[in-house]
Amino acid sequence: MKERFNENLPSPLSTDTAKSIISKIERWVEKHSTAWVVYGNWYIGITNNPNARASAHKSANGHLYFWNEYDARSRRIAEAIETRFHNKGMKERDLKGGARDDSRYVYVFKKHPTIAD
Numbered sequence: 680m681k682e683r684f685n686e687n688l689p690s691p692l693s694t695d696t697a698k699s700i701i702s703k704i705e706r707w708v709e710k711h712s713t714a715w716v717v718y719g720n721w722y723i724g725i726t727n728n729p730n731a732r733a734s735a736h737k738s739a740n741g742h743l744y745f746w747n748e749y750d751a752r753s754r755r756i757a758e759a760i761e762t763r764f765h766n767k768g769m770k771e772r773d774l775k776g777g778a779r780d781d782s783r784y785v786y787v788f789k790k791h792p793t794i795a796d
Contacts, residue, residue, distance in 0.1 A: 691759035700749045700760055704787055709746040711789060718768035722790050725757040727781040736788065744789040754778060757785050 691697055704723075708716055726732040729748040737743050751757035758778070768791060 688728060690756075691753075691756045692763060694756055696752050697756050697760055699735065700751055700785060701763065703749060704747075704760075704764065704785070705744070707747050707787065711792075713792075718764065719770065719790055720791060721764075721769045721787055722771060723761050723764045723769040723787045724771075725751075725754070725761050725778050725782045726784050726786060727779045729784045729786055732784075732786060736791075738768050740790070744792050746786065746788040748784050748786040751783050751785050754782050757783050 692701075708718070708721055708776075712720075720734075724732065732745055733743060733748075749760075751760060769787070
């Protein structure tokens with residue numbers, strides 16, 4: 680069930696949870712980038728089960744480089760974080776959607792590590 684807009688709720692990106700996760704993701708990506716950050720080399724998604732999702736990605740891609748996951752506490756916050764990083768170039772912006780209502784985890788991994796990002 681989709682959440683209805685509620686003007687009494689703060690913007691999902693203005694929450695302490697979102698700010699903290701955004702900062703952690705940016706540090707993680709920077710730490711695991713060779714020369715500079717290329718967000719297009721990274722994948723971001725949301726899930727209700729990080730272990731199952733990691734296993735599915737590993738089966739499809741063979742390797743998950745620099746996997747990390749974050750508990751956003753709600754689907755609303757998780758989707759806002761995902762969209763923010765899609766807008767910065769993280770993959771798979773065309774595949775967004777289909778998340779379950781209980782999806783509250785944001786995960787990232789590097790698709791193809793290169794010598795120079």
